[in-house]
Amino acid sequence: MKYSKTDYSTLSPGKKLAVKYFVVAIILFGAQLLFGAIAGAQYLHPGLFYNTLDFNVVRMVHINAMVVWMLYGFIGSVYWLIEDEAQTELVGYTLGNLAFWILTLAVTVVVAVYLLVQIGPGNQLSLWLINEGREYIEAPRWADIGIVICMLIFFYNVSATFMKGRWTGIAGVLVLDLVALAGLYLAGMFYTPNISIDQYWWWVIHLWIEATWEVLVGCIMAWALMHLLGTPRRIVQTWLYIEVALMFGPGILGLGHHYFWIGTPEYWLTIGGFFSALEPIPLVAMVVHAVYDAGKHDFKNRNHPAMAWLIAHAFGNFFGAGVWGFMHTLPQINLYTHGTQWSASHGHLAFFGAYASINIAMWYIAVQKLRGDVPFDSRLPHAWRWKWALALLNIGVLGMTLALLVSGYEQSFIERAIEGSTWAGYFKAQTAKWFVQGMWWRQFFGYATIAGYLLLVWDLATIGKTVSQPASGADKLPAHQPAVSR
Amino acid sequence: MNKSPWWASESFWRKTAVWVTAGMLVVLIFLTFDTVKKITAGSQRVPPYSVINKRIYYRLNPKRGFMEPIIGDDAPLFGTRLDEVEAEKLVSSGKMTIQAKNCMNCHTLLGNGAYYAPDLTKAWLDQGWGSELVREQMMVRFLMDPKTNGRGYGTMRRMPNLNITEKEARGIVAFLKWMASIDTNGFPHNFKTIPQEGDQ
Ligand code: HEM
Numbered sequence A: 001m002k003y004s005k006t007d008y009s010t011l012s013p014g015k016k017l018a019v020k021y022f023v024v025a026i027i028l029f030g031a032q033l034l035f036g037a038i039a040g041a042q043y044l045h046p047g048l049f050y051n052t053l054d055f056n057v058v059r060m061v062h063i064n065a066m067v068v069w070m071l072y073g074f075i076g077s078v079y080w081l082i083e084d085e086a087q088t089e090l091v092g093y094t095l096g097n098l099a100f101w102i103l104t105l106a107v108t109v110v111v112a113v114y115l116l117v118q119i120g121p122g123n124q125l126s127l128w129l130i131n132e133g134r135e136y137i138e139a140p141r142w143a144d145i146g147i148v149i150c151m152l153i154f155f156y157n158v159s160a161t162f163m164k165g166r167w168t169g170i171a172g173v174l175v176l177d178l179v180a181l182a183g184l185y186l187a188g189m190f191y192t193p194n195i196s197i198d199q200y201w202w203w204v205i206h207l208w209i210e211a212t213w214e215v216l217v218g219c220i221m222a223w224a225l226m227h228l229l230g231t232p233r234r235i236v237q238t239w240l241y242i243e244v245a246l247m248f249g250p251g252i253l254g255l256g257h258h259y260f261w262i263g264t265p266e267y268w269l270t271i272g273g274f275f276s277a278l279e280p281i282p283l284v285a286m287v288v289h290a291v292y293d294a295g296k297h298d299f300k301n302r303n304h305p306a307m308a309w310l311i312a313h314a315f316g317n318f319f320g321a322g323v324w325g326f327m328h329t330l331p332q333i334n335l336y337t338h339g340t341q342w343s344a345s346h347g348h349l350a351f352f353g354a355y356a357s358i359n360i361a362m363w364y365i366a367v368q369k370l371r372g373d374v375p376f377d378s379r380l381p382h383a384w385r386w387k388w389a390l391a392l393l394n395i396g397v398l399g400m401t402l403a404l405l406v407s408g409y410e411q412s413f414i415e416r417a418i419e420g421s422t423w424a425g426y427f428k429a430q431t432a433k434w435f436v437q438g439m440w441w442r443q444f445f446g447y448a449t450i451a452g453y454l455l456l457v458w459d460l461a462t463i464g465k466t467v468s469q470p471a472s473g474a475d476k477l478p479a480h481q482p483a484v485s486r
Numbered sequence B: 001m002n003k004s005p006w007w008a009s010e011s012f013w014r015k016t017a018v019w020v021t022a023g024m025l026v027v028l029i030f031l032t033f034d035t036v037k038k039i040t041a042g043s044q045r046v047p048p049y050s051v052i053n054k055r056i057y058y059r060l061n062p063k064r065g066f067m068e069p070i071i072g073d074d075a076p077l078f079g080t081r082l083d084e085v086e087a088e089k090l091v092s093s094g095k096m097t098i099q100a101k102n103c104m105n106c107h108t109l110l111g112n113g114a115y116y117a118p119d120l121t122k123a124w125l126d127q128g129w130g131s132e133l134v135r136e137q138m139m140v141r142f143l144m145d146p147k148t149n150g151r152g153y154g155t156m157r158r159m160p161n162l163n164i165t166e167k168e169a170r171g172i173v174a175f176l177k178w179m180a181s182i183d184t185n186g187f188p189h190n191f192k193t194i195p196q197e198g199d200q
């Protein structure tokens, strides 16, 4: 088979690296879904893989694959846009390439150990070599160190490239955000017997996903709107600053919504409740921004799938993080929802809506370039593929979210409110009819999501291949388009 | 380019973003120092590890409007009194085992973790252990062989065998007992505890 239009070899260094990161991200996305399906099935058939591949291992791989593929996607996205933004070639391609292979090797080893070794005796060595046993940051300590080194290389490449080329508003926000991102990760690397202190720092996760990641995707969104629609830089950068202010303003102290019940003082009930309740504001602003910009340009653009996924991102972020987060963020409500399927409901819609969607948009932007910049618009053959992938993925995740919400409600009522969270109460909720129904529906919509993923991969592999539009056709990029092609 | 009003200008929002972020960070750092002091083991909210020598209750405090742990008379774990250093060592070995066995990806601790198995915050006080007299032994036996000793309460869900040694199991029980003594602002709400000596 010949990829007639895939001119990977002619890509600039940054974009070459980006494609590598995207490919691994897509593979890990598939792994996430596979292990999610197994974990969901274990709720329905608890005997499945009992004592060979238990729920804790499956769920850990499910969640870690997700966090890691999203990081790969973000790194890839930044490498993709940095040369356009800095208007110079990437500094440190060789180093970046090395970091890519080290990171990928490390991820492979970590996953193999998760699956084959799984657990160890209760000593430091297990935490260093097998897994750390802390939710979301399970990666063993040796891998933590490797990850930080790779992130430092990435950080160096990004800031050095901006330094050499053009320093923009997006560049400033991006570089500071990456410092915070790496710093937070470092803060999570320690052991303490004190579970309250452990979970106080463990919620560096919050500052990742509700602050630094949000701002990172804000940067990507700003660039993508310029790239796809030709929105003027002044406008996207002003919006970016507004978003940073509105995101970090409440988001930093909004951290308090994880400090209601872990032993931390009562003032966190007030602080966490108040500030986290304000967190949805920037997400509303983002919807307004994206839809307004797209509408202002009559939705005219040369990459319909990417634009559709950007809009899906704006709404997904708003509903998943903003609405679903708000629903259980007040302590009076969280007392009953904390640690139930409620969190799972919110987690699914938030991660998918906010972060999966914008990564997929970037993949479509990249793949367009790989297919010789042909237009991905209404003339595109086989357009049903990307449309059905979009529909199936979104309906699948939304369906899972609603199903988990029903189960979460049942669990809150029965286990938390009525039974007072005893072991017997826990199982009473788990066997309640509507709880179980919710679990079946979650599984059904999970399979819909997987179908959407398969279609997405097929589409990315084939989209635009049969279009024979010359690269520099009559319909070029929008007028305001900053210099992209070299 | 026409001039925007000040409230819509790029530079105004850049400055706002910087100041808001910096300000909030300072507040967070200040609160962190205060909080860490208040949750260090041995503080009012998070008792010293030697609390495993005492009986622990979980009762409603009408003034605060929710339940809180109460520390009672002597009731040394496994019948042996430990000093602070020994107690910390035992609890820490339990915590380390909980991490190495990846308990948190099925259970929740203080409500955080996975939702496939019950919350462990007050597991020490759970009625499921039968009576105060057999609790410690029941817990150790269960942890070492959950396949045989587990009860799924009507689900088919069973905890897997995690190759927990007796020494590790004792550490875990110590950790769970200590964790039950943490003041969690009333979470879990309305928890029904095992009857213990000294209960009214
Ligand atoms: C894209 C951004 C977000 C993502 C990806 C996200 C994801 C998550 C995830 C996965 C959890 C589950 C943690 C666990 O128990 O293991 C969680 C918890 C939570 N989130 Fe978010 N979230 C986001 C934004 C928000 C926002 C904006 C709010 C508030 C308005 C919010 C409110 C909450 C609350 C209250 C919890 C605590 C649940 C509990 O432990 O009781 N989240 N989030």
Ligand SMILES: [Fe+2]
Binding pocket: A206, A210, A254, A255, A257, A258
């Ligand atoms: Fe949060």
